[in-house]
Amino acid sequence: MYDFAKIEQKWHRKWSEQNIYNTPDNPTKKFYLLEMYAYPSGDIHIGHFRNYGVGDTVWRYLRMNGYDLLHPFGWDAFGLPAEQAAIKHGLPPREWTIKNIETGKKTIQELGISYDWDREIRTCEPDYYKWTQWVFLKLYQAGLVYRDTSTVNWCPSCKTVLANEQIIGGKCWRCDSIVEKRELEQWFIKITDYVQRLLDDLDKLEGKWPQNIITMQRNWIGRSEGGEFDFPIDGTDIILPIFTTRPDTIYGVTFMSVAPDAKIMKKILPYISTDRQNAIGEYIKTALNRTEIERSTESSEKDGVFTGLYAINPFDGEKVQIWVADYVLASYGTGAVMAVPAHDQRDFEFAKKYNIPIKVVIQPKNTQLNPDEMTEAYTDTGIMVNSKLFDGTFSTDGIGKVIEYASQKGIGRKKITYRLRDWLISRQRYWGAPIPMVHCDKCGTVPVPEEQLPVLLPQEDKVDFIPKGRSPLSDVPEFVDVKCPKCGGPAKRDTDTMDTFVCSSWYYLRYLDPHNEHQAFAQSEAKKWLPIDLYIGGAEHATGHLIYSRFVHKVLFDLGYIPKECGDEPAKRLFNHGMVLDEHGDVMSKSKGNVISPGKLIEKIGIDATRVAMLFFAPPEKEILWSESAVKGAVRFLTRVESLFGKSPQSKEIPDVNSLTDSEMVMLKSLHRTIKRVGEDTRPDRMQFNTAIAGLMEFLNILPQDFGPEHKLYYTVADNFVRLLAPFAPFIAEELNEKLGFDKNVFTRNYPKYNENLAKIDEIEIGVQINGKLRGTINISTDASQQTALELASSDSKISKWFEGKAIRKVIYIEGKILNIITK
């Protein structure tokens, strides 16, 4: 093995002296390269290294291709684990966080990733969260922030509310506790105001973002077209509006269902007769106590209670029962549905259980539906029946016609509903950016004026971190008691802190201008660098961070903080790297003890070999199972490279092409083909690093055994090879570059260029098929005629014996690809 430690230490030192990772002030050919910043958990494992290694490879390739790069890094430094550490170990959150950042940063620096550390950001520092609060105020001024009391998701263990995006299968994303419901007053951001744009603009990202992320976002947004119809409640002046995607089934309504926690329940309750009120109150109470998990596991058994009230179908005046049922979601549509048991499976099950009539209004083509015999709802299309003036209309046409009719009569309208909910951002925790709002008895909620930002977190020694179900900040009088910014009277600060997804929704903007004390970022800097040209990170952020940041970007764009020419999407291209699992396919975790630490690996085989192994393993978007044995190939490869090209050339002369012998010519041509292939595979729009490295290995395999510094082409070959290798194995490439006599840093040299003529293959072995079966191969020039190909095939007895004496019916000849002879 070559002395990687010596080489890597040497260039670590030199590169840091040369500041090669600094961002140029005035980019001419700009490229904003970004990897998702990190949560400072303390250990950088091999999965992180994959993320950063992919980015670093791109950086080095682009740098050699003359790009001016912005390649920053930072820390998602707020969040719960810091507080938990405080509770468990008595370590203040800030201290714990900073310690972890320092460890993580040290590891990343040891790995030699090309970050410009002058632009490092830490979201827990006042000079950052001042601007997170500023972003909040901008959202507020744009009318996108509101406070609302509603049923929210509550994690009993973290003792805080959670956003929809932070619940995975009914459980808390952090601690796996089963999420409960609570009614609380919380801060929301109206992301739903932007929902259609967030959906439409996904089209702009088509082909540039991974398809699965786009699809996941589309599903998450969940646009449904349909109609909203007003059902008056009999004997009251309440209108019960409902949303449906099947207006064509409106005449099939036999009851109504309202969610127990629907807002409209409060209006309905007073009208419910006293003898029923208790039962209904009881039902609502138990329904709300059921967790999402309970509700979904018991999903086959739907239940509910009749309210004793009736709704009037505005189309035919028919009276139908109103039920409270917990299969209806309060937070979707109006929290109430029209139930059509004949044509909706859920309504069908409910109707069967409570003996509610089933009325068929859609008849399929081939069979005749009979309500008494139906075992499940018929949800497909068909002809509308029992539907008065719509009888005979095909259901898909009926949808539009029913809506049109309702609009004319003023009983309904076309309506689009989305699955996406508003963004709940308050957290009852200490370690986050305080929400810059003040509650004044006289003036109501008053935003903190911009010039008073940041609203600083109180000293940690004044705070008790033990969760009590309210923000720890609310027990700190110095923090809470404040003068109202408007009237100067006594007022109280809001004590919630912001969801960390607010911090991360705009961090890529702070990198543009991280030391600006007067602005979040200057427009002039935004103009230089935005948008992000390539954003690299894991797919787990598909419906969280990647939607929030698109949203915040659009708001700041609309407000004019992001210049027009930067566009209203943050990232042009997105790339998801695959996960690194252990050799059994398990996720690496401290508790399993299967974590591969890059630190240990680089001690053993060096940074370059670790990088090459990781990149060669599989294409970067695929998940990989890490195994020790695969690393050997990388070590062997680099050792071979070092022993081949680690010698000074005898001559630096570039020989004239005409002076080369045939075998030298073969070598030169192979070199140019390698430059072409490796260059294309390394490009950031391809990132086929595994095949690029294979190309380099293949090239080494064609070199003659005695290839060395005395060879006429040694200098040419070594020089080009080293530059092709540089993005993958930067340290050894730099060392060999120096040995070749370059005093210029390899990354400031140009990426090799190939000569089209030399890269061209002029003679190639192609397959010869007889009737589609491969029978042999011929060597043929790539521009030879079909006639020549046939002659060559005929002159080869191994091939010709298959068609000799038979009549040839057809010949297919594709230059440089195949010859197929079809006989009778």
Add this chain to the structure above:
RNA sequence: GCCGGAGUGGCGGAAUGGCAGACGCGAUGGACUCAAAAUCCAUUGAGGUAUAACCUCGUGUGGGUUCAACUCCCACCUUCGGCACCA
């Protein structure tokens, strides 16, 4: 249940209509060595008594389109992700 991805030697993978298995790991044999490690060379999809030549089969399964299919189309199986009473 719905949406999306994936299925190729002993293993990771390559080929996106044109010689399936590039490249690497592992394995086997050989060279070097007192020996081992390292290194180098050769062989390595399965089968046909088979490392002369040759033939057959082979990319999850079954059909189809085509001169030609890992690649395109249809159905299914397995598997991994996402969503999941969204009306």
